[in-house]
Amino acid sequence: MPDLSSLPPGQRRAVEALIGGGVPRTYPEAARLADMSEGTLFTHFNRVRLRHPKLYAAIRQVRLGQLAVRHETVLEEARQVAEERWLVRELARVRRWRRL
Numbered sequence: 001m002p003d004l005s006s007l008p009p010g011q012r013r014a015v016e017a018l019i020g021g022g023v024p025r026t027y028p029e030a031a032r033l034a035d036m037s038e039g040t041l042f043t044h045f046n047r048v049r050l051r052h053p054k055l056y057a058a059i060r061q062v063r064l065g066q067l068a069v070r071h072e073t074v075l076e077e078a079r080q081v082a083e084e085r086w087l088v089r090e091l092a093r094v095r096r097w098r099r100l
Contacts, residue, residue, distance in 0.1 A: 002058035007048065010036075014044035015059055024066035 001019065004012045017034035018025055018041070031038045049056045 001062060002055055004055070006052065006055065010040075011044045011048050014041045015048065017041070018045075019059060019062045019066065022066075024070040 004015055007015065013034045014030070014036065018027070018030040025033065027038055027041060031041045034041060036044075045056075048059065
């Protein structure tokens with residue numbers, strides 16, 4: 001995790017809420033965790049982007065890694081749901097066939 005000590009407390013809290021703990025959070029989750037509105041969270045990130053571009057780039061790298069993990073997790077969950085739906089349809093088809 002990048003060194004956030006150069007950031008004001010509000011900006012630091014926003015960044016830590018989003019990328020801290022190694023957990024890929026959504027913006028609404030991060031806003032709730034930081035106890036601020038989503039708009040305020042976005043404002044803090046915009047200020048970090050404008051005033052600390054190198055730090056922002058490091059934050060983005062962490063975030064991109066988190067989003068890649070989140071993406072893979074969502075894809076795997078979608079695959080499992082698709083397999084379960086297929087199985088249910090297949091069982092229903094077999095039951096219909098046995099009734100004939």
